[in-house]
Amino acid sequence: MTQEMQIESYLTALRFNLGPISIADREEIVREISSHIRDSAEKPGTSLASVLAGLGPADKLASQYRDGLLIHQASRSNSPLVLLRGSLRLATKGIFGTGVFFVGLIGYLMGGGLVLCAFIKPILPANTGVWFDGGGHFMSSGVLFPPPGSSAHEVLGIWFIPISLTLGSLTLLFTTWAIRTALHVSQTWQSKL
Amino acid sequence: MANIRATPVEGDQPDRWEAQLRKGALEMAALASLWRGSLYGLEIIRFLESHSRLVLAEGTIYPILNRLKAEGMLTSEWVEAEAGHPRKYYSLTDAGRGRLRLMAEAWASFSQGLSELLEPVMEMKESKQ
Numbered sequence: 531m532t533q534e535m536q537i538e539s540y541l542t543a544l545r546f547n548l549g550p551i552s553i554a555d556r557e558e559i560v561r562e563i564s565s566h567i568r569d570s571a572e573k574p575g576t577s578l579a580s581v582l583a584g585l586g587p588a589d590k591l592a593s594q595y596r597d598g599l600l601i602h603q604a605s606r607s608n609s610p611l612v613l614l615r616g617s618l619r620l621a622t623k624g625i626f627g628t629g630v631f632f633v634g635l636i637g638y639l640m641g642g643g644l645v646l647c648a649f650i651k652p653i654l655p656a657n658t659g660v661w662f663d664g665g666g667h668f669m670s671s672g673v674l675f676p677p678p679g680s681s682a683h684e685v686l687g688i689w690f691i692p693i694s695l696t697l698g699s700l701t702l703l704f705t706t707w708a709i710r711t712a713l714h715v716s717q718t719w720q721s722k723l
Numbered sequence: 724m725a726n727i728r729a730t731p732v733e734g735d736q737p738d739r740w741e742a743q744l745r746k747g748a749l750e751m752a753a754l755a756s757l758w759r760g761s762l763y764g765l766e767i768i769r770f771l772e773s774h775s776r777l778v779l780a781e782g783t784i785y786p787i788l789n790r791l792k793a794e795g796m797l798t799s800e801w802v803e804a805e806a807g808h809p810r811k812y813y814s815l816t817d818a819g820r821g822r823l824r825l826m827a828e829a830w831a832s833f834s835q836g837l838s839e840l841l842e843p844v845m846e847m848k849e850s851k852q
Contacts, residue, residue: 562785563785584781
């Protein structure tokens with residue numbers, strides 16, 4: 531294999547592994563690494579193999595680009611999907627990231643569930659609500675099939691809708707804020723002692 | 724100038740600790756290398772090697788530069804070079820200069836505090852020698 535073929539092979543692997551990054555950014559990265567390889571290999575006494583070894587395997591180099599950009603983009607996003615993807619990437623780096631991912635997942639499921647319940651209430655009023663038994667003890671809440679028996683009474687009535695909507699929205703907002711803060715903190719940790 | 728490379732000590736993990744230390748300082752070092760003007764990736768690597776004790780894998784610096792650019796700390800432009808291929812030159816933005824100043828102040832305060840803390844340890848080391 532000629533030197534040029536080795537370089538092209540490395541760059542092709544890099545381009546392939548940069549997958550989720552936009553085409554323009556991907557090409558810019560490949561162009562810069564190509565320039566680095568050619569500059570380094572021109573130095574007398576330097577072999578192409580040592581230059582490529584210095585860069586590390588193409589998939590690992592691509593992974594460093596992907597991690598940095600994904601976490602950076604997620605830390606500025608409001609999209610639950612992007613934030614969860616960013617926190618999932620962070621989860622691959624340690625316990626802190628794993629905690630952030632699961633807190634985010636649970637937060638979005640709870641918040642989304644509460645908002646969904648608020649929309650279901652007008653459609654299935656008998657099945658949706660917060661129920662207490664005759665003794666005033668909490669029994670259940672949410673959407674139940676079948677609805678609780680006659681011994682239980684639903685306490686919120688139509689107020690279930692605004693309360694569930696508010697709590698759900700606040701949970702979603704708090705979860706978004708928490709993940710973004712955690713991603714910011716993780717970036718700071720990467721950049722400072 | 725000696726490189727920061729630890730001699731492994733039995734029962735300890737100095738290599739790992741130093742790797743974390745270097746990684747943590749790398750962003751600040753990359754920004755600092757651009758304080759006096761534009762450089763391209765390989766120049767930044769060589770600058771860090773010659774002006775600091777940081778020895779880094781070449782593949783480490785590019786993703787950091789890419790992220791710093793995405794964060795608005797750096798700008799870049801492609802410049803045609805005599806070598807026959809263009810090079811990507813990085814420069815600090817105002818935000819980058821601001822962040823570097825803050826990092827430098829924090830670093831100076833942090834390292835001064837640690838130096839004072841470690842002074843007796845270093846004195847003991849010197850007296851043994």
